[in-house]
Amino acid sequence: MTTGFALFDTAIGRCGVAWGERGLLGVQLPEAGDSRTRARVLQKAPGARDMTPPAEVQQACDAMAELLDGEARDLSFIALDTERLPAFNRSVYDIARTIAPGETMTYGDIATRLGDKQLSRSVGQALGQNPLPIVIPCHRVLAANGKTGGFSANGGVTTKFRMLAIERARIASAETGDAPMLFDPGLSIAPRRRQG
Numbered sequence: 001m002t003t004g005f006a007l008f009d010t011a012i013g014r015c016g017v018a019w020g021e022r023g024l025l026g027v028q029l030p031e032a033g034d035s036r037t038r039a040r041v042l043q044k045a046p047g048a049r050d051m052t053p054p055a056e057v058q059q060a061c062d063a064m065a066e067l068l069d070g071e072a073r074d075l076s077f078i079a080l081d082t083e084r085l086p087a088f089n090r091s092v093y094d095i096a097r098t099i100a101p102g103e104t105m106t107y108g109d110i111a112t113r114l115g116d117k118q119l120s121r122s123v124g125q126a127l128g129q130n131p132l133p134i135v136i137p138c139h140r141v142l143a144a145n146g147k148t149g150g151f152s153a154n155g156g157v158t159t160k161f162r163m164l165a166i167e168r169a170r171i172a173s174a175e176t177g178d179a180p181m182l183f184d185p186g187l188s189i190a191p192r193r194r195q196g
Contacts, residue, residue: 004051005041007034008061010068012162015134016041017064018048019057023079026131027064029153044131064134070166072101075135085131092126099140102167106142107149124149139163 003025005018013030016037026044031037042048053061060078067073076097082090095110107127111119127138133153139160143149151160 003045003048004053004057005038005045005048006051006053006057006061007037007041008053008065010065011070011166012068012159015061015064017053017057017061018042018045019053020045020081022081022083024057024060024132024135025081027134029133029159031154060135067101067134068163068166070168072167074100075137078135080132080135082132086126088122089126089129092123093130093132093136096127096130096136096138096141099137101137102169104140104142104164104169106144108144110141120144140167140169 003018003020005016005026007014007016009015010030014034014037015030016026016028017024018026018041025048026041028037028041028044031040038050056079060075063073063075063078067075082093085093091114092110095113096105099105107120107123108117110123111117114123123141124143127141130136130138133139139151141149151157153159
């Protein structure tokens, strides 16, 4: 299979996808325009040709679009080619892929699963380098105490909030328990106080 790329429509704008023989090589969230989205996806798959996606890639694009349209889609069926990525990053991404739509984890939760809570900062750095957002749902990973943490996509934390709002996400971690999420980008994410 030739390495290819394509743009596809979603509720948050036109995303990009690149693929090769073993699966997706990159997913790009919308940039300011198609040319910028195209350029960013090509950074993830240099030399890829603009082409119609094969059936399995089209199914992946359709599933991502459905997720971004508010359907609780499981994207674990999507094959990814992550062989060129550092082993630590792959281990972080494997854990992140287990977070269901509408759920969240913290950087510390992932670090703990990796065996060392002190790896939280490294987990954040790995997620900041995620070449496959949406499929590897880095937007579902928050900082401790319900704070947003960063987000490297166009629009930054506002985009992260938008994606979490679409999924009607809840905070769920060892630090915060399970609480509704606030969707005001000007605020940190914090559990709402219950009326008693």
